Amino acid sequence: MPNSEFSIHNSELAVTVHAPATVANMVCGFDVLGFSLAAPNDVMHLRLLEQPGVVIINEDDFGLPTEPTRNVAGAALLAMLRAVPEVPGVEVRIRKAIRPGSGIGSSAASAAGAVVGLNQLLGNRFSKPQLVEFAMFGEEVASGVRHADNIAPGIYGGVTLIRATTPTPDVVPLDAPPLFVTVVHPQIEVKTSDARQILKRQVSLQDAIRQWGNVGGLVAGLLKHDYALIGRSLEDVIVEPVRSILIPGFREVKDGSRAVGALGGGISGSGPSLFMLSQDEATARAVETVMRDTYQRLGLEHHIYLTTINPLGCQIVETA
Amino acid sequence: MPNSEFSIHNSELAVTVHAPATVANMVCGFDVLGFSLAAPNDVMHLRLLEQPGVVIINEDDFGLPTEPTRNVAGAALLAMLRAVPEVPGVEVRIRKAIRPGSGIGSSAASAAGAVVGLNQLLGNRFSKPQLVEFAMFGEEVASGVRHADNIAPGIYGGVTLIRATTPTPDVVPLDAPPLFVTVVHPQIEVKTSDARQILKRQVSLQDAIRQWGNVGGLVAGLLKHDYALIGRSLEDVIVEPVRSILIPGFREVKDGSRAVGALGGGISGSGPSLFMLSQDEATARAVETVMRDTYQRLGLEHHIYLTTINPLGCQIVETA
Structure with a gap:
């Protein structure tokens, strides 16, 4: 039974997202500078659901949790769904190419890709700073800390400076030359x-x-x-x-x-x-x-x- | 008696220099960021001498030393003269508008103005990084430390970053908007x-x-x-x-x-x-x-x- 409040305009029913690896702590820029890589990329498919909640389907062999509150993408999506009470749920299928624990932003890719994908399904109603904040809930699941070092370059692309993290992350995109x-x-x-x-x-x-x-x-x-x-x-x-x-x-x-x-x-x-x-x-x-x-x-x-x-x-x- | 080796081409006999006040330690940029002010300016007149050494003439009431090794402009000029053995000496008349001890780069103005002036008399043979190094000998007289915090913006103008001071000052000019x-x-x-x-x-x-x-x-x-x-x-x-x-x-x-x-x-x-x-x-x-x-x-x-x-x-x- 369709939810009567569930009306998403100018949006798609399903999207595929490439979520890139990222490098945080760019040498001297510990905790403040990071950048996005052209490869490797996780591939994520998202579609809206009429039933409430987040459904995680892992399509790789990393054995990551599928319970949304314990999954990086899941926690980020749950945070985002709280901001759109008229949208019941979302399913995400994840094929990770970025190995967890490698130090190139594996968890951030899952979180950033998830919120960018859901945002597209919602007609891009959220700004990049808002997406960073949602995705940080995913990082909290991964490491216990709501940091944005990898999230920010994952969402903005290129090289990003996080000038400060409080009260909210102040992300400054830096127009870098080809590297x-x-x-x-x-x-x-x-x-x-x-x-x-x-x-x-x-x-x-x-x-x-x-x-x-x-x-x-x-x-x-x-x-x-x-x-x-x-x-x-x-x-x-x-x-x-x-x-x-x-x-x-x-x-x-x-x-x-x-x-x-x-x-x-x-x-x-x-x-x-x-x-x-x-x-x-x-x-x-x-x-x-x-x-x-x-x-x-x-x-x-x-x-x-x-x-x-x-x-x-x-x-x-x-x-x- | 003219020194036979003393031949300066494409240069003037006397110059007048405006040497501006500068602000070092631009809030967060302690020891690395500084900028040049449009006012106040010291006014310095320099002319080459045929006799060796540096002659200082103070045209203000600040009672600064006139012995070159104890005078900020003098020490900077002596350092520079050591690099041009064919040039015997220089006279500098100084009318300071920047009060010593005010914290807006009074000593740096004397040192920077002196080396910029002498460089003009020498046909601009020295680069800005070299001028910074000569002028730092003046700062050493003033404070005991060969720092470039005020020298760099005094010589480059605008806002400057001193990325590092060793082995030599790495000065990065920053193209700032009007402020x-x-x-x-x-x-x-x-x-x-x-x-x-x-x-x-x-x-x-x-x-x-x-x-x-x-x-x-x-x-x-x-x-x-x-x-x-x-x-x-x-x-x-x-x-x-x-x-x-x-x-x-x-x-x-x-x-x-x-x-x-x-x-x-x-x-x-x-x-x-x-x-x-x-x-x-x-x-x-x-x-x-x-x-x-x-x-x-x-x-x-x-x-x-x-x-x-x-x-x-x-x-x-x-x-x-």
């Missing part, structure tokens, strides 16, 4: 909670000044399309020295990548993935070789992605 | 050394992250000409809470200025001057009234400057 990104995911586990715990609660004022000089330089380099300045600014004197010890091969990958011409890079999110930025594809391929050689020598299984910064974020690829 | 600046100099003394000593050597990681989010936001706001973002980013959770207690009237001026529409502002350099940025002149005038009322009520003598950001820095205004 090639080489990402390596060594198959080791780094728990976000461990990566958080290892951080010092206090830092020296001198290091903090160096860091905010670099953040300023990186933002300016991106907006001015000044590759050399981007490269000089990709320096982290606070988090990387501590966290990099959790990641075998870090130093070899970083130094080797710089040696073959990469602008710079570091830990993606809280790891274990590492990313390197390059101005051209040939350099990004040389970085790929450095990464492969390093982890083959260490005898560690790994995946490598050679991709670009994705200026668009989550994309509706099909409607019906 | 009105109201500066008040209450006639109290705040020693730079005291203002340094009061700072905490350690800061919390949480505050540091908030600060570098704001630095990123301020740089983005300036480059994107986004006044609202500039306003939101003018927040300092690290230095201002400590240093503002040294400046009577700080809270009244800041809150009152925001209430009449200023984008924001704070302590200029290490004080005692305060500055506020506004998008239009009417607001900057309303800020002037807030400042005047505050210091009249407190019974403190004060100077107020209502000016703009000077996109040019030190300027050659006359050659002969």
